[in-house]
Amino acid sequence: ERLPALLAAMPKAELHIHIEGSLEPEMIFALAQRNGLTLPYADVEALRRAYAFSDLQSFLDIYYAGASVLLHEQDFYDMARAYLARAAMDNVAHAEIFFDPQTHTARGVSMETVINGLHRACQDAQAELGISSSLILCFLRHLSEEDAFATLEHAQPFLGRFIGVGLDSSEVGHPPEKFARVFARCRELGLHLVAHAGEEGPPEYIWSALDVLKVERIDHGVQALRDAALVRRLASERIALTVCPLSNLKLCVFPDLAQHNLKRLLDAGLAATVNSDDPAYFGGYINQNFAQVFAAVPELTARDAWQLAHNSFAASFAPEARKRAWQ
Numbered sequence: 001e002r003l004p005a006l007l008a009a010m011p012k013a014e015l016h017i018h019i020e021g022s023l024e025p026e027m028i029f030a031l032a033q034r035n036g037l038t039l040p041y042a043d044v045e046a047l048r049r050a051y052a053f054s055d056l057q058s059f060l061d062i063y064y065a066g067a068s069v070l071l072h073e074q075d076f077y078d079m080a081r082a083y084l085a086r087a088a089m090d091n092v093a094h095a096e097i098f099f100d101p102q103t104h105t106a107r108g109v110s111m112e113t114v115i116n117g118l119h120r121a122c123q124d125a126q127a128e129l130g131i132s133s134s135l136i137l138c139f140l141r142h143l144s145e146e147d148a149f150a151t152l153e154h155a156q157p158f159l160g161r162f163i164g165v166g167l168d169s170s171e172v173g174h175p176p177e178k179f180a181r182v183f184a185r186c187r188e189l190g191l192h193l194v195a196h197a198g199e200e201g202p203p204e205y206i207w208s209a210l211d212v213l214k215v216e217r218i219d220h221g222v223q224a225l226r227d228a229a230l231v232r233r234l235a236s237e238r239i240a241l242t243v244c245p246l247s248n249l250k251l252c253v254f255p256d257l258a259q260h261n262l263k264r265l266l267d268a269g270l271a272a273t274v275n276s277d278d279p280a281y282f283g284g285y286i287n288q289n290f291a292q293v294f295a296a297v298p299e300l301t302a303r304d305a306w307q308l309a310h311n312s313f314a315a316s317f318a319p320e321a322r323k324r325a326w327q
């Protein structure tokens, strides 16, 4: 392995983590037992064996099934508190955490239950571990615009408890334009805006995330290199890409990590960052993402490591004074 001590020790921000994707199989089973639910898997090992994905959708099916054990505020608290403790061990100083409320409200869990549990975990982790964190509400793009508007309506009483909105779930066939009006409303509300684009979907989805949704960062964005004009746009505006190497590997976006384009993104002048996406499902938290992509791509240097950490703070939505202190 290359640069392992530097990669592990350097302070970093994590900007692309789905909290439901941090739910480890052990916690899925513990929560199922606590909540009196029966899972269609015999044990933790059987569940883990099902984590063999061929593309984004094959992952999402099992990810939503795993999240169905979350019922009570304490469940959301325990999940987020465990992630933040794990992230602090990887020297994450600041995390901006996605959550998917529609996955829960569709099962009868209230928005208040979801947000209060997650928010309390963020507060306690700051006090007990010194890690800062914020929440970003994601709309599920396979659902309708109407459903997204209803979700925003339910979240409005808790506007002080999340800093922005994102767009996730099945990308291809659900272009950003579908959510133009919801994002315009979120913008009026003063929320930060991000969206998954160019994970499996084409460069055109990145263009429309920027021009139609007016997002400030692109989640994934690895397909951008297919479009030279788009690369120039992303570089000139320093639009950050929240890249997730192990996710890309496990969802077969790249055939192996040696083929990952992280180095090419950096060399093109793009503000790439490294993140874990859904670490319980993809085999590694943020430091494993750094270690494995640096091991597989020997062109990545110590200077690149420093740049990636720098980019993560620069692209975060933390107050400018705090960003300057970290950088």
Ligand code: ADE
Pocket: 018, 021, 056, 063, 168, 169, 170, 196, 199, 247, 277, 278
């Ligand atoms: N939800 C959780 N992880 C995701 C990913 N990598 N892409 C789209 N939606 C997601």
Ligand code: ZN
Pocket: 016, 018, 168, 196, 219, 277
């Ligand atoms: Zn993601």
